[in-house]
Amino acid sequence: MSSRLLLCTDMDRTIIPNGAQKEPATARQDLKTFCDRPEVTLVYVTGRHQVLVQNAIEEYQLPYPDYVISDVGTKIYQTQQNEWQVLDQWESTIDQDWHGKTHQDLLDILSLLDGLELQEPSKQNTHKLSYYVSLSTDIDRLLKEAETLLQAQHVEASLIWSIDEAENIGLLDVLPKNATKLHAIQFLQHFLDYSLDEVVFAGDSGNDLPVLTSEIHSVLVANASDDIKKQAIQLAHANNTMDALYLAQNQSDQNGNYAAGVLQGVGHYIPAFQNI
Incomplete structure (x- = not known):
């Protein structure tokens, strides 16, 4: 059983409650508590650029990430003590596509x-x-x-x-061509030497579908639209990756929206992390 986790999550409408659905009262605080664990490495995967990511962290009181995949997958930053360092190895990798x-x-x-x-x-x-x-x-x-x-x-x-x-x-x-969320997560997984069963991704929208329906263990939060849920299931069946797709559920004590759904999915894949 894995004792560490590379948690990769989209931001808007996944852990940021800027959709129409209700957020569980303690969801973000629970996520912050969870991500404080030394065995958890947190990665934000977003279309936002650096300043907008930093603004969201402050505005929504989000846990501070260890890495950020930003700008639709074209940048990877390592963040330490509020210093953001571009990962040059990723720049070199995607630069090859433009010859x-x-x-x-x-x-x-x-x-x-x-x-x-x-x-x-x-x-x-x-x-x-x-x-x-x-x-x-x-x-x-x-x-x-x-x-x-x-x-x-x-x-x-x-x-x-x-x-x-x-x-x-x-x-x-x-x-x-290879500057995508999926390729960036796979690059970071190998760069940091994580096995596939030590990685979990969470998302909510159409631009998350390539990751949600890949071999990476993925969580589709409950506040995702019915259309996205349908597409995710269809694509996962086509890709033979249904075992790697978890749809967060509304449970008796808490709904599966936003960060609550992310944590629910982590517990599904890695039971050792169920009790936060």
């Missing part, structure tokens, strides 16, 4: 396309280009044209499209 091309090189390549508006500097980094795109744009055509231009320059990239419903604007991230 020597820089952020500026990709800007120049994609400048041939109409309809792309570069986002603020705080939302860019060495391996992440982020654009605003009008929702009136033919996005399928735009993505195909962008992919064609990048491939012609031997750039292996992931094009991540999403919509900011509050601002009514499209968002396009251009990342190295």
